[in-house]
Amino acid sequence: xxxxxxxxxxxxxxxxxxxxxxxxxxxxxxxxxxxxxxxxxxxxxxxxxxxxxxxxxxxxxxxxxxxxxxxxxxxxxxxxxxxxxxxxxxxxxxx
Amino acid sequence: xxxxxxxxxxxxxxxxxxxxxxxxxxxxxxxxxxxxxxxxxxxxxxxxxxxxxxxxxxxxxxxxxxxxxxxxxxxxxxxxxxxxxxxxxxxxxxxxxxxxxxxxxxxxxxxxxxxxxxxxxxxxxxxxxxxxxxxxxxxxxxxxxxxxxxxxxxxxxxxxxxxxxxxxxxxxxxxxxxxxxx
Numbered sequence: 001x002x003x004x005x006x007x008x009x010x011x012x013x014x015x016x017x018x019x020x021x022x023x024x025x026x027x028x029x030x031x032x033x034x035x036x037x038x039x040x041x042x043x044x045x046x047x048x049x050x051x052x053x054x055x056x057x058x059x060x061x062x063x064x065x066x067x068x069x070x071x072x073x074x075x076x077x078x079x080x081x082x083x084x085x086x087x088x089x090x091x092x093x094x095x
Numbered sequence: 096x097x098x099x100x101x102x103x104x105x106x107x108x109x110x111x112x113x114x115x116x117x118x119x120x121x122x123x124x125x126x127x128x129x130x131x132x133x134x135x136x137x138x139x140x141x142x143x144x145x146x147x148x149x150x151x152x153x154x155x156x157x158x159x160x161x162x163x164x165x166x167x168x169x170x171x172x173x174x175x176x177x178x179x180x181x182x183x184x185x186x187x188x189x190x191x192x193x194x195x196x197x198x199x200x201x202x203x204x205x206x207x208x209x210x211x212x213x214x215x216x217x218x219x220x221x222x223x224x225x226x227x228x229x230x231x232x233x234x235x236x237x238x239x240x241x242x243x244x245x246x247x248x249x250x251x252x253x254x255x256x257x258x259x260x261x262x263x264x265x266x267x268x269x270x271x272x273x274x275x276x277x
Contacts (some may be wrong), residue, residue, distance in 0.1 A: 003265070006111040009104060009116055022112055029263040039182055040197070047176055 037083035041076070044091075049073050052094070065095035100128070100274040102256035107270045110137065113260035116273050120255045124275035129215075129257070131231065133208030136200045141261035142183075143198055143209055143231065144191035149252035150219075156189045157254070161246025163193065170237040180242070187249060191260065195231040195242040198261070207234040208223055210241075218254040225254050235269035 003014045003022060014022065052070055055062040072092035080086055103119040120127055134143065146155035163183040168175040183193040199207045211231030218225050228245035248254055259271060 004110065004171060005114040006106045006108055006114040008116065011109065011111065026263045032191045043178070047174055047178070050176060052173060 004008070034082045037086040038080065039075070041080065041086045041089075045073050045076050048091070063095065069093070069095050099277050101277060103127075103273045105238070105270055105272045108134065108266035108268055110265045110267055112265055113258050114266060114271055115256065116271075117256045118277040119273060119275075120215075120218050120257065122253075124277055125191055125217050126276035127215045127218060128274045128276060129208055129213040129259075130272040130274070131211045132270045132272070134198075134263045134271070135205070135208050135212060135267045136198050137265035138261075138263065138266040139199060139201045139204070140235075141195045141200075141263055142193045143195045143233075144193050144262060145213065145257060145259045146191045147218075147225070147248050147254045148256035148258070149250055150255045152252070155191070155256070158187050158189055158249040159185045159192050159246055160187055160249055161185045161192055161244060163242065163243050163244045165240055167235070167238050167240045170239070172179075174238075183242075183244070184237045185246070191262075192244065192245050192246065193242075193259075193262075194229045195233055195240070197235045199234045199236060200267075204234060204236075207231040215254070215257070221251055221253060224251065226247050 003019060004011045005014055049070060052066060054060060055066050069092050076089070076092065080089060104116060106114050106116070108114055147157045149157060161184050163180040164178060165180055166177045180196070183196060185192060194213065195209055195211070198209050205270055208269050209231055210233070211229060213229040214227060216226045217223060225248040227247065230241060231240045232239070260266065
């Protein structure tokens with residue numbers, strides 16, 4: 001199916017060279033799916049850890065449940081190498 | 096500057112692989128602004144990106160150095176924060192600059208669009224690099240995410256063409272408006 005681009009408000013069919021270039025871009029994007037999923041997982045993991053960082057302040061006592069939760073978050077990426085691993089994973093429950 | 100906006104042109108995507116502005120970016124204005132109104136990707140979780148082409152150059156592949164950070168808040172109110180997005184900055188890279196990541200579509204998220212603005216300064220200068228900044232807002236899964244991107248197109252050649260596209264697939268719908276600021 002031919003692709004079209006919008007140039008100055010006018011729809012123009014891609015040339016053969018542009019189609020090839022876009023095919024290559026999309027193939028590269030697809031090939032990076034696992035890496036993006038893993039990066040997103042780490043980003044989400046980091047967010048969750050950051051949300052509980054204040055429990056680690058010297059004038060706050062961290063419960064053992066919270067210690068376990070934060071360790072589980074740190075360990076969460078271990079063994080996950082594909083998008084399917086990320087999609088199937090269950091995040092630790094915040095105490 | 097008085098801050099008056101003058102509409103130069105607009106484009107409405109219709110299953111478009113890219114949306115380009117190849118005229119109207121010149122020395123008339125010191126500042127140009129692109130407004131994005133409900134840009135909708137053809138497939139889920141695509142990044143929205145842009146690149147530039149210098150006057151007389153070939154292809155959208157200028158050198159960009161940029162920074163990116165986000166503010167987010169989940170619909171469930173479970174999480175909200177600000178974070179630097181090291182995956183989307185560039186250090187003299189020539190890739191399409193990500194303006195927002197993982198724009199949601201399909202599977203119950205077709206009510207989502209991307210909105211925002213990209214401001215480009217003094218694009219016709221042959222003395223200065225071309226600074227830009229962008230704020231863009233969209234739904235990422237069930238999270239509201241505002242992405243803040245800024246940087247410069249690291250060339251002293253005049254920039255006269257700008258191209259927008261998703262990292263893969265089409266921009267199915269939505270409009271981009273180009274204004275000059277005087």
